[in-house]
Amino acid sequence: MNRNDFKFEICANSVESCLAAQEGGANRVELCAGIPEGGTTPSYGEIKIARKLLHQTKLHVIIRPRGGDFLYTPLEIERMEEDIRLCRELGVDGVVIGCLTEDGEVDMEANRRLVELAKGGNEQKPMSVTFHRAFDRAANPQKALEDIISLGCDRILTSGQQPKAVEGITLLSELKKAAAGRIILLAGCGVNEDNIRTIFDATGIHEYHFSARVNVPSKMKLLNTNVYMGTEGADESNSPVTSAERVKQTIANLLG
Numbered sequence: 336m337n338r339n340d341f342k343f344e345i346c347a348n349s350v351e352s353c354l355a356a357q358e359g360g361a362n363r364v365e366l367c368a369g370i371p372e373g374g375t376t377p378s379y380g381e382i383k384i385a386r387k388l389l390h391q392t393k394l395h396v397i398i399r400p401r402g403g404d405f406l407y408t409p410l411e412i413e414r415m416e417e418d419i420r421l422c423r424e425l426g427v428d429g430v431v432i433g434c435l436t437e438d439g440e441v442d443m444e445a446n447r448r449l450v451e452l453a454k455g456g457n458e459q460k461p462m463s464v465t466f467h468r469a470f471d472r473a474a475n476p477q478k479a480l481e482d483i484i485s486l487g488c489d490r491i492l493t494s495g496q497q498p499k500a501v502e503g504i505t506l507l508s509e510l511k512k513a514a515a516g517r518i519i520l521l522a523g524c525g526v527n528e529d530n531i532r533t534i535f536d537a538t539g540i541h542e543y544h545f546s547a548r549v550n551v552p553s554k555m556k557l558l559n560t561n562v563y564m565g566t567e568g569a570d571e572s573n574s575p576v577t578s579a580e581r582v583k584q585t586i587a588n589l590l591g
Contacts (some may be wrong), residue, residue: 336590343586344395344521345577346374352577353385356392356547363393365431365465365492365544370575371566372402376418379425381449386425392532395429395465398449405435405469407518412445417454422462429453431492433469440474441482449484459469464488465521476506480513490519492544499525504537511538528581531589543589547557547581550574564583 345356347364356364366385369375374397385394388406390542393403398415400407407415412434419430432449446466454461468489472508473479483491495503511520522534523544531543550573558572565571 336421338586338590341586341589342542342543343581343582344463344542344544346544347372347385347577348548349544349576350381350384350388352546352548353389353392353394355577358579358580359390359577360586361392361491361582363395363396363428364389365395367397369402373399375399375402376415379421381569382401382422382425382427386427393428393463395431395463396427397467397533398422398504399431399467402444405433405438405472407434407442411446412448416452417447419449419462422451422471423455423459425480427462429465429489431465431467432537433467435469435472438474438523439472439487440480443482444559446486446488450488450525454487461487463490466491468492468494469497469526476510477513480510480518484518486543488518490542491524492521494522494524500534504534507534507540508538528585528588530557543585545585546575547577547585548575549581551576 342362345364347353347356347366348370353364367374367379371484388543390507398418400411400414405501431452434445437516450464454462466483470491470493490501492499496504499502518542521544522540526545553572
């Protein structure tokens with residue numbers, strides 16, 4: 336298979352992970368904070384340094400003010416708009432969004448505001464727009480697909496409404512056929528070296544989203560494991576960071 340026929344996106348939790356993704360040959364990163372919450376908007380500084388250091392790999396940034404559901408207040412939407420403006424100022428290549436109504440429909444008004452701001456009009460270079468895994472919480476995936484296409488989004492990140500993409504193969508395949516080239520499907524969540532080829536063979540999807548992380552032990556000589564900075568029982572002696580080797584291996588296992 337031809338490498339140029341596929342695109343690989345790394346869910347990057349830091350500048351370090353961005354650099355590992357670039358070294359591993361990823362086409363782009365989705366830069367996120369708050370990974371245990373499913374990804375939230377990273378800091379201004381994180382975005383700025385990532386933009387400075389990424390030269391071969393495109394930089395996309397998640398626009399999500401908090402964890403939890405995807406039903407947002409007007410004040411939250413306003414903050415998301417401001418984050419998109421900041422991303423444009425910093426030269427980000429794309430943003431990742433997703434808003435739902437209380438009934439699990441795609442929130443057309445809120446998403447349209449964000450998409451139009453990201454696209455920027457005729458006087459500005461448009462940023463790419465991905466609709467994130469809010470899609471996997473949508474009440475009707477077929478209707479959500481059509482709504483997102485009508486909004487002008489470039490792709491949908493989805494696990495086929497299952498906890499992992501390999502478990503959502505049936506719906507992913509159906510969505511790929513229904514999309515009929517009108518929008519890109521980006522298969523993600525739980526994608527790794529061991530299952531990426533299985534997902535491709537079953538769905539024909541050509542874009543993949545994965546993290547390829549490994550745990551890096553803390554260099555602290557003194558670490559008080561009786562005191563937690565976050566959730567009790569969480570492993571705070573290791574930091575998960577994307578591995579360039581795992582990125583390379585995952586790509587190789589699909590193409591090989």
